[in-house]
Amino acid sequence: MSSSDVALSKTQPLSEEPKAAGRSWHLSADFLFHKAAVFAAFLVAGALFATVIAIAWDSRTSIHAFGIWGFLKSSDWNPVTQTFGAFPFIISTLISSAIAMVLGVPVSFGVAVFIAEIAPAWIKKPVATAIELLAAIPSIVYGLWGLVVFAPVFAKIEPWINDHLGAIPGIGLLFQGPPMGIGMLTAGIVLAIMILPYISSIMRDVFLIVPSSLRESAYAMGSTTWEVAWNIILPYTRSAVVGGIFLGLGRALGETMAVTFVIGNSNVLSASLLMPGATIPSVLANEFTEATTQLYISSLIYLGLILIAVTLTVRFFAVLLIRRLGRKEGAAA
Amino acid sequence: MISVYARRRCVDATSKILMGVATLVGVFFLFWILWTTLRFGLAGMHWDLFIKDTPPPGTDAFGLRNAFVGSLLLLAVSLLIGVPVGLMGGTWLAEYGFRSRTANAVRFINDIMLSAPSIEIGLFVYAIMVAPMGHFSALSGSVALAILMIPIIVRTTDEMLSLVGSDMREAAIALGAPTWVVITKVTWKAARAGILTGILIGLARITGETAPLLFTVLNNQFFSGNLFRAMANIPVVIFQFALSPYTNWQQMAWAAAFITIVFVLALSLIARWFLGKVQVPK
Numbered sequence: 001m002s003s004s005d006v007a008l009s010k011t012q013p014l015s016e017e018p019k020a021a022g023r024s025w026h027l028s029a030d031f032l033f034h035k036a037a038v039f040a041a042f043l044v045a046g047a048l049f050a051t052v053i054a055i056a057w058d059s060r061t062s063i064h065a066f067g068i069w070g071f072l073k074s075s076d077w078n079p080v081t082q083t084f085g086a087f088p089f090i091i092s093t094l095i096s097s098a099i100a101m102v103l104g105v106p107v108s109f110g111v112a113v114f115i116a117e118i119a120p121a122w123i124k125k126p127v128a129t130a131i132e133l134l135a136a137i138p139s140i141v142y143g144l145w146g147l148v149v150f151a152p153v154f155a156k157i158e159p160w161i162n163d164h165l166g167a168i169p170g171i172g173l174l175f176q177g178p179p180m181g182i183g184m185l186t187a188g189i190v191l192a193i194m195i196l197p198y199i200s201s202i203m204r205d206v207f208l209i210v211p212s213s214l215r216e217s218a219y220a221m222g223s224t225t226w227e228v229a230w231n232i233i234l235p236y237t238r239s240a241v242v243g244g245i246f247l248g249l250g251r252a253l254g255e256t257m258a259v260t261f262v263i264g265n266s267n268v269l270s271a272s273l274l275m276p277g278a279t280i281p282s283v284l285a286n287e288f289t290e291a292t293t294q295l296y297i298s299s300l301i302y303l304g305l306i307l308i309a310v311t312l313t314v315r316f317f318a319v320l321l322i323r324r325l326g327r328k329e330g331a332a333a
Numbered sequence: 334m335i336s337v338y339a340r341r342r343c344v345d346a347t348s349k350i351l352m353g354v355a356t357l358v359g360v361f362f363l364f365w366i367l368w369t370t371l372r373f374g375l376a377g378m379h380w381d382l383f384i385k386d387t388p389p390p391g392t393d394a395f396g397l398r399n400a401f402v403g404s405l406l407l408l409a410v411s412l413l414i415g416v417p418v419g420l421m422g423g424t425w426l427a428e429y430g431f432r433s434r435t436a437n438a439v440r441f442i443n444d445i446m447l448s449a450p451s452i453e454i455g456l457f458v459y460a461i462m463v464a465p466m467g468h469f470s471a472l473s474g475s476v477a478l479a480i481l482m483i484p485i486i487v488r489t490t491d492e493m494l495s496l497v498g499s500d501m502r503e504a505a506i507a508l509g510a511p512t513w514v515v516i517t518k519v520t521w522k523a524a525r526a527g528i529l530t531g532i533l534i535g536l537a538r539i540t541g542e543t544a545p546l547l548f549t550v551l552n553n554q555f556f557s558g559n560l561f562r563a564m565a566n567i568p569v570v571i572f573q574f575a576l577s578p579y580t581n582w583q584q585m586a587w588a589a590a591f592i593t594i595v596f597v598l599a600l601s602l603i604a605r606w607f608l609g610k611v612q613v614p615k
Contacts, residue, residue: 040421110355138541224345254450
């Protein structure tokens with residue numbers, strides 16, 4: 001091939017030259033395009049590791065000062081004396097997310113089954129769109145709504161919670177406190193609304209890929225809709241449903257703005273869910289710009305590192321479990 | 334026998350009612366939030382919002398011009414960074430990586446990044462850009478927003494390019510087109526509605542993002558077009574004004590929230606409409 005090329009170039013007139021030049025230009029363009037694509041994919045994958053490494057590196061001052069266990073166990077957060085401990089924030093983050101999961105998961109399941117199995121065709125699409133639009137509302141608007149509109153309404157319900165749930169021996173302690181409207185429980189409720197669209201849309205997507213032969217044989221045996229949903233669809237999609245719940249948990253743990261508005265921002269841990277608290281993201285949002293010393297900033301970033309360690313694990317299992325069911329073509333999360 | 338049947342019917346009816354109620358609760362909260370934003374937002378609307386800058390505390394003036402310009406600038410720069418990277422990353426997955434082990438690993442990591450809490454990305458960009466530069470800057474905010482947007486674009490691009498039939502690619506290759514021409518002129522073109530959907534969804538996601546901006550751009554009371562300094566932007570203004578004691582600041586926060594939500598919902602609905610167009614021909 002190359003020898004004939006040489007022969008041709010000798011015999012052909014000069015006007016044929018640009019064609020050959022064009023070809024070589026395409027070869028290098030091809031090479032560059034390929035490398036650009038590889039580089040972009042590398043950036044995408046590298047961002048995850050870079051995030052962890054950069055945040056771990058920036059929290060080194062605090063890690064040196066307080067160690068790992070010392071920081072996790074200490075509930076002393078005092079910028080004046082420059083002593084920092086993560087314990088109250090970790091507990092508050094876990095509790096507010098736990099409330100969100102307890103309230104949000106059953107409702108999400110209900111919404112998903114309603115859209116996938118129960119709803120008549122004409123109502124399916126508008127309802128599904130409405131639920132998905134909940135996910136489009138920016139978290140700061142949730143926070144604003146939660147603080148200005150929901151908290152005053154909730155403050156009127158709190159005396160009732162105080163009187164009834166607070167009277168139960170044992171868990172009653174959780175529901176005693178002044179009716180302020182803001183606090184851990186409010187944060188949990190707002191988080192539950194925020195994670196609802198994420199969990200329910202994943203559940204609905206996987207419910208729809210259950211083979212209709214399975215579903216129809218159950219109906220043919222005389223199963224009710226509930227029995228089909230609970231005994232056929234849920235077991236078939238179990239891993240992806242758990243994955244979707246984990247994804248919602250990851251969202252709840254890392255949610256910042258909405259929680260910052262409604263949790264009340266108290267660095268002291270309290271037994272009651274009606275009392276204010278502060279989660280890791282909310283303390284970061286509140287104190288980061290006010291942090292003056294290197295140790296203070298580093299301790300805040302250290303909190304972020306703990307958050308990353310937790311959410312990364314949760315998200316890892318979420319993606320793993322959702323993928324186990326098989327990737328559905330064309331389904332955007 | 335009868336009692337078992339009755340019990341099953343009863344459980345079924347109860348569960349159906351509860352699921353209907355669950356759905357109503359979800360829809361109810363959507364309309365409650367939208368209604369609140371509409372009511373307070375329209376009450377806070379003022380022409381000065383668009384022509385004057387944010388007023389200092391204690392005055393009863395209105396103005397958000399610097400924040401609107403800042404936010405648009407932030408979004409534009411994030412698009413400039415995020416779209417090429419996301420598009421090329423997704424293209425690599427669909428056109429070069431296929432189902433290889435590396436490509437699947439990248440998809441896995443991308444899915445994890447897709448659900449990354451925005452505050453973590455904010456801290457990351459603080460660590461790599463703000464701390465070394467020594468001050469807050471609009472550019473770092475755009476980088477943070479771009480990092481949040483890229484996984485969405487990568488995923489939709491990958492999926493939409495995979496939907497393009499191989500016959501079209503093979504026809505182009507048979508005509509002697511080099512790979513990069515096949516991708517840019519044939520597959521991108523065939524999948525453009527889907528790719529655009531991904532970009533719109535990504536833009537909708539980052540428009541109201543506040544947490545990462547607190548660590549990167551912060552805020553600026555004055556008008557600024559300098560990408561290397563702190564810049565006013567709508568989300569941080571909402572955050573600071575909503576928690577302030579001044580009535581006019583709170584009203585402006587609602588007006589800004591209203592405009593943000595209209596913008597985001599419009600983007601989401603347009604994206605859904607585009608997606609509908611994609612799936613019809615398949």
